[in-house]
Amino acid sequence: MARCEFCGVEADFPFICSYCRRPYCVGHRLPEAHECPNIIFARPPDHVRKIFEGRLEEPARHVRPVLTSELKQLLLAWLVLGFCFSVNSLTAPQLFITTLLISLGTLGLGFIGHELAHRYVAR
Structure with missing residues (x-):
């Protein structure tokens, strides 16, 4: 039986974090819940908009042709x-x-x- 790395509770079926590879209980299975040191890899990068000449530039949308x-x-x-x-x-x-x-x-x-x-x- 493994112990939760965050709270020390014994877990019959521990969850192994995909980012730090440590065992956690049900309550701490998410990277946010156990303060995962590798949480930076779990979050998608923030959408950055570029300001060009005082205007907010939207990301380009791919327009698909009608006859695909x-x-x-x-x-x-x-x-x-x-x-x-x-x-x-x-x-x-x-x-x-x-x-x-x-x-x-x-x-x-x-x-x-x-x-x-x-x-x-x-x-």
């Missing part, structure tokens, strides 16, 4: 999905085209909406 690989992948998946749902009618070309267009219109739009919902929820 993500959009290309969505369009390809839409076409594959439409094809997969209309493959039954490959023997009759006219029926295949009709079924493909219906699949792209109904299932495809639902698929695109579903994937865009994933994208916006993740942000």
Whole structure:
């Protein structure tokens, strides 16, 4: 059984600090709680804004082009999905085209909406 390096309490399952590699109890497992000497490595660097000619300069934002690989992948998946749902009618070309267009219109739009919902929820 290990003892907490901060308070000396015996811990059945001690937490090992990722920064100082010492054992701690549940109450002192976070670097802030046990005054970790290596806490400087646990904190992200402060965001520094540069003042240029009396104006506050914001960090540059990366603007992604509209046709990204993500959009290309969505369009390809839409076409594959439409094809997969209309493959039954490959023997009759006219029926295949009709079924493909219906699949792209109904299932495809639902698929695109579903994937865009994933994208916006993740942000």
